[in-house]
Each structure stands twice: as structure tokens, then as C-alpha cells.
Amino acid sequence: MARSRQAAQPAAREPTTNQQKGTRMSSDAPAVQDFYPDDVAHCYGCGRLNESGLRLRTRWEGEETVSRLTPAPYHTAIPGAVYGGLVASLLDCHGTGSAAAAVLRAEGREIGDGESPRFVTAALHVDFLKPTPLGPELEVRGRITEIKGRKVVVEETLSADGVVTARGHVVAVRIADVPAATP
Amino acid sequence: MARSRQAAQPAAREPTTNQQKGTRMSSDAPAVQDFYPDDVAHCYGCGRLNESGLRLRTRWEGEETVSRLTPAPYHTAIPGAVYGGLVASLLDCHGTGSAAAAVLRAEGREIGDGESPRFVTAALHVDFLKPTPLGPELEVRGRITEIKGRKVVVEETLSADGVVTARGHVVAVRIADVPAATP
Numbered sequence: 001m002a003r004s005r006q007a008a009q010p011a012a013r014e015p016t017t018n019q020q021k022g023t024r025m026s027s028d029a030p031a032v033q034d035f036y037p038d039d040v041a042h043c044y045g046c047g048r049l050n051e052s053g054l055r056l057r058t059r060w061e062g063e064e065t066v067s068r069l070t071p072a073p074y075h076t077a078i079p080g081a082v083y084g085g086l087v088a089s090l091l092d093c094h095g096t097g098s099a100a101a102a103v104l105r106a107e108g109r110e111i112g113d114g115e116s117p118r119f120v121t122a123a124l125h126v127d128f129l130k131p132t133p134l135g136p137e138l139e140v141r142g143r144i145t146e147i148k149g150r151k152v153v154v155e156e157t158l159s160a161d162g163v164v165t166a167r168g169h170v171v172a173v174r175i176a177d178v179p180a181a182t183p
Numbered sequence: 184m185a186r187s188r189q190a191a192q193p194a195a196r197e198p199t200t201n202q203q204k205g206t207r208m209s210s211d212a213p214a215v216q217d218f219y220p221d222d223v224a225h226c227y228g229c230g231r232l233n234e235s236g237l238r239l240r241t242r243w244e245g246e247e248t249v250s251r252l253t254p255a256p257y258h259t260a261i262p263g264a265v266y267g268g269l270v271a272s273l274l275d276c277h278g279t280g281s282a283a284a285a286v287l288r289a290e291g292r293e294i295g296d297g298e299s300p301r302f303v304t305a306a307l308h309v310d311f312l313k314p315t316p317l318g319p320e321l322e323v324r325g326r327i328t329e330i331k332g333r334k335v336v337v338e339e340t341l342s343a344d345g346v347v348t349a350r351g352h353v354v355a356v357r358i359a360d361v362p363a364a365t366p
Contacts, residue, residue: 076226089267122311128306173262
């Protein structure tokens with residue numbers, strides 16, 4: 001397993017390169033996914049090394065975690081709406097990213113202070129409250145409601161133009177082969 | 184809204200054309216999505232008219248609905264596993280497709296006997312039981328547990344090589360602008 005922090009940094013400095021065609025993100029600040037170990041950084045939803053993927057990136061804003069992404073025109077469901085699978089994907093990867101950020105914070109670390117711990121999803125629940133409009137940037141916000149052993153629980157909202165269109169609940173579990181801290 | 188059955192049939196005869204690069208499906212039998220009205224047939228997950236999408240297709244096998252898809256190599260999570268967003272997407276679109284199939288059957292109709300009713304997802308729950316291996320064809324199977332008014336509930340499994348790796352629960356709601364029957 002490659003654990004050098006140096007290997008992760010180039011992606012952090014160039015967050016919008018190689019992203020899935022047609023999608024856009026809005027910030028260059030370091031994200032928790034920028035510091036996943038290289039060998040667990042290929043997730044289609046949030047891996048910085050997956051050149052075909054969405055490359056979702058998650059940061060703290062106060063007590064909440066935030067990810068933002070503008071879907072591509074082909075991410076449609078019924079006309080004018082984002083397809084549910086993308087909504088679920090964003091809530092899923094935002095959940096694992098938020099869990100990683102939560103563990104860093106619980107250990108007194110900032111994002112980028114060593115590698116990020118890596119979580120996978122054990123359970124995902126999505127309530128689709130109304131159609132998510134296709135066009136504007138989507139914002140996923142998370143609140144950590146539990147950290148217990150390897151498990152982190154995240155409550156989420158997904159919104160477009162300030163209107164919450166979906167709610168998510170993620171139970172994330174830390175995978176065993178990523179060290180607790182690699183300062 | 185275009186409601187001619189003729190418009191839907193070419194896709195049913197050529198199910199593997201224009202599919203998302205790198206994915207494969209295993210059957211040419213008519214699927215419920217082949218008969219969605221044209222203007223609600225662009226879903227990234229299951230719309231036959233979305234040339235960038237997954238084009239999931241759902242059929243009956245006895246009392247169960249079945250969809251199959253082989254992910255592309257880039258649909259990875261951690262190495263060797265399918266990313267959770269794709270698992271969620273397949274369960275989501277299989278749920279709405281199963282709901283449509285269930286209403287057709289409840290009305291005494293076969294898939295292709297008129298247009299398919301169109302559902303959207305109100306709630307999706309996914310339990311990720313174990314990593315879903317990336318490589319083999321995935322099979323999603325559904326059982327209808329409730330049909331009440333516009334709502335249909337579907338319980339699902341997703342498996343690879345005969346091993347169930349995820350369970351899904353979908354509450355689907357019929358959208359209002361698709362007629363109950365268009366023989």
C-alpha cells in the first residue's frame with residue numbers, strides 16, 4: 001500500500017482535471033478524498049485517481065461536511081430532474097468522506113494532516129422528497145451523529161438552489177487496512 | 184407526450200446498441216423499459232433513449248423481476264469491488280422498473296402490451312452486505328410486496344456469481360402523466 005502524502009498532493013492541487021466529462025465542482029480547497037491512500041483512491045464516485053468518475057470532494061464548513069457537484073446533462077431521470085442513482089451516489093460517497101473527516105477531527109487532525117482514513121458504506125437510506133432539478137450545482141451537507149469503534153453515522157441533505165430535495169442516512173465502516181494515523 | 188408503441192419497439196429489438204461504454208447485458212427479451220413513453224425514457228440508469236446511460240432492463244422470471252448488467256472496469260470502489268453508487272443505482276432503477284411490471288401484471292397485461300407505466304423512487308434503502316466483485320455480471324432480483332394506489336414496494340437482492348452482496352428496499356410512486364393503460 002502506498003502511503004506517501006506526497007503522492008496524494010498533486011490531485012489536491014489540480015482538483016478539476018480529469019473529471020468526468022460534463023460535471024463541474026466549485027472549490028479548490030483541500031478535500032478529505034485528496035488524502036486517501038493511493039490504492040483506495042479509485043472510487044468512481046469520489047476517487048481522485050478514477051479518471052472516468054465523479055471525483056466528489058468533501059470538506060468541513062463549521063460543524064457540517066459539504067460536497068458540491070454539478071451533474072452532466074445526461075444525468076437525467078424524468079425530463080429536468082437528476083436521476084436518483086446519482087443522488088444516491090452523492091449521498092453515499094459524501095457519507096464515507098464525512099466519516100473520514102469526522103475521524104480526523106476526533107483525532108485532532110485537519111484534512112491533509114496525514115492520510116485520510118477510508119470508509120465503506122454498510123447501509124444507505126435515501127428519501128427523495130421532490131425532483132432534484134438538473135442544471136444547478138448540487139450541495140450535499142452532512143452532520144455526524146455517531147462515532148463508535150469503526151462505525152460512523154452521517155445524516156445528510158442534498159439541495160439545489162437552496163432547496164432540499166433529498167435526505168440521506170449513511171452508516172459507514174472503516175476498512176481495516178488503512179492505519180489510524182500516518183503523521 | 185409521444186405514446187406510440189411503434190416508437191418504443193426499435194430499442195426493444197436492439198437492446199445493446201448505444202449502451203454506456205464498457206457495460207454489457209445478457210438478454211434480448213423485451214423489457215419493461217422498452218415501452219416507457221418516449222418523453223420519460225431518458226433516465227441515466229434505465230432510459231433506452233439515454234445514449235450515455237446504463238440502460239438497465241427489467242423482465243419477469245416467474246414471480247420475480249430480474250435485471251442484469253455487467254459494470255465497466257471504471258465502476259470501482261475499493262480495488263476489485265463495484266462502487267456503492269452503482270449498486271444503489273441498479274437497485275433504484277430495478278425498483279421503478281419492477282413497479283411498472285407489477286402494475287402491468289395487476290392489470291392483466293404483458294410487458295409490451297401497450298406502454299409501460301412510469302414510476303419514480305420515493306425512498307431507497309440499501310444494505311451493503313459484502314463487497315460486490317467487479318467483473319462478473321450482476322443480477323438484481325425483485326419481489327413485489329405491496330401495490331396500493333400509486334405506490335408499489337419492492338424488496339430486492341443484488342448478486343454476483345450467485346452470491347447476494349446487497350439488499351434493497353424501494354418505495355416507488357407512479358407519476359401522474361402516464362396513462363393507466365394505452366392498449
